[in-house]
Amino acid sequence: MFPMINIGPVSIQAAGFILIASLFIGLWTTSYFSKNLGTNGDLIENSILLGLIAGLISARVGFVLQNPSALAGNPMAMFSLTPSMLNPSFGIFVSLLAALIFAQKKHLPLWPSLDTLTPFFLFLLAGIHLSNYTTGNGYGLPTELPWGIQLWNETRHPVNLYALFLAAIYLLAMLYHTKAFKTTGFLRSGTLFSLTLSTAGLIALITRAFVSEKSLIGKFDIWQLFGFALLILGIALIYKKSYQVRKHIPVFISLGSNQDPDKNMPEAVRKLEDFSKIRGISHTYKSKDVQKQSDPSFFYNKVIEIDTGLSYNDLRSRLKNIEVDLGREPGNKVDVPIDLDILTHDIDVFITNGNQIPDPNLIKYKYVAIPLKELAPDFRHPASGILIEDIIDQLKDDHKIQMLKEVENGFEA
Amino acid sequence: MSKKRFTTIIVVVVLLSLIWVILTPSLFPEIQASTKAAAVHKGFQAPDFTLQTPEGQSISLSDYEGQPVLVFLWASWCSICKRTMPGLQSVYEEFAPEGFEILAINTSFQDSLTNAESYFESQGYTYTMLLDQDGSLSRDYQLHAVPLSVLVGPEGEVVDVIIGSGMSEAYLRAKLNEIFGERD
Secondary structure, rough: OEEEEEEEEEEEEEHHHHHHHHHHHHHHHHHHHHHHHHOHHHHHHHHHHHHHHHHHHHHHHHHHHHHHHHHHOHHHHHHOOOOOOHHHHHHHHHHHHHHHHHHHHHOOHHHHHHHHHHHHHHHHHHHHHHHHHHHHHEEEEEEOOOOOOOOOOOOOHHHHHHHHHHHHHHHHHHHHHOOOOOOOOOOOOOHHHHHHHHHHHHHHHHHHHHHHOOOOOOOEEEHHHHHHHHHHHHHHHHHHHHHHHOOOOOEEEEEEEOOOHHHHHHHHHHOOOOOOEEEEEEEEEEEOOOOOOOOOOOEEEOOOOOEEOHHHHHHHHHHHHHHHHHHOOOOOOOOOOEEEEEEOOOOEEEOOOOOOOOOHHHOOOOOHHHHHHOOOOOEEEEOOOEHHHHHHHHHOOOOOEEEEEEEOOEEEE | HHHHHHHHHHHHHHHHHHHHHHHHHHHHOOHHHHOOOOOOOOOOOOOOEEEEOOOOOEEEEEOOOOOEEEEEEEEEOOOHHHHHHHHHHHHHHHEEEEEEOOEEEEHHHOOHHHHHHHHHOOOOOOEEEOOOOOOOHHHHHHOOOOEEEEEOOOOOEEEEEEEOOOOOOOHHHHHHHHHHHHHO
């Protein structure tokens, strides 16, 4: 136990300092993770800050509503900046609610945003345990084990350190799995969050056994039961995401060609129909080659939406086969009979074998974004939640692009 | 991971967790703090002490059995203490008739006794001032910083421990309303 940190003549409460520090580290890691995932870091940070402020205010309001007589004679105490007079559970409830409503209003995609927030939740959890360790709250049962700590006149289980140790192991595993927060390491959005939820539940149900003063309902500790519920919830979510068979996955594909497009593009679409249902095809758009490698440097592009039961990896290898069938030579960027790129795969955000989904070209080039908007004007970016119209407004691509009318046997400007 | 392997791992983890939760009440039964030795932490018995007033009168915490007591450790050089104490006075005036007591313990081993006494008198505080001359009470109460407020309930149990400015007038009033409310 070390309730105060002394820096020269200044003493500060260790618990508060650690909580604030863990908030900052969590925010910082989450914003770094967000950049790598392509999620909306600014909005996610704003919803955290909004949640914190709403939580603090409502914790005070909750206390005052519960103890109206406290302010008798001095109503200004409502606004005093002391850390007491707070109702934590009401604060946490309002804080989550406020963040959720804000995120909904701003169209933040649920699962990618929750994945982005996992480091924040993890650091906050560690911060809470470490600050409890400094104040001696949630102290453990007496023990004779050699690692017991001296606390409240007894050698006790260092419960908070157990939880911290388990959380640290999970954090290391997560760092390894996500390649230091470069990707979620899963093909389905929300898997990382669900796994973290399960782990947090598991840590709670393991460590609460060693706590001295439990919150019992009947024979059992309420937090242990809550931990068990989180474990089951997380597992159910992972199972649903990773193992449930999906027959109708909406996928947007970008088609490109600079060799006989009027022959190759319809042929590619016909081959796509062998294993998927075409739900929509945009017009063909003609633009200068953004790579500036081919001559004559014109490219023809379309976006099509399909409905498929194929996983990302299976679909990708089918598309590669079509490319090769139509005469594409791997590595040749000058003559491209057909180029098929998966833009989005359901609502998922991931990186696998160096391929990023949603395709980064979606927020870079007109030849992808403009046909996509024609096909799906309500489309929102699965990672950031930004509307396709706003994506187009923010493009830095200044290549001219022209929609072609399709006539028999070819295109017409 | 194959579906089969995932299912196997999950079944093992869930079963072990369930066994752990079910065994917890018998392997690690709860121990209530109130049944344990004295300690300055919520739920434990407050350590007893005997100190002297500036006039030399001996007063013990155990003298106030059956009454809630605020043990407030302070120093005359501590500005947060001096900002907190007037608020304590008004709550004291409100609740003293019901049996509430404040023991304002000056940490005299690290304070000037003259400054402390003249401050206390000049403010006209009517609650009890005690002196911790040798620092033994501060050690027992694990004083890390002043002010330290320890609210002791009628049964001698620690209700709340607050380091710093948190023991405000409004907060103390709310806590006492709770204590006296329960007794009514």
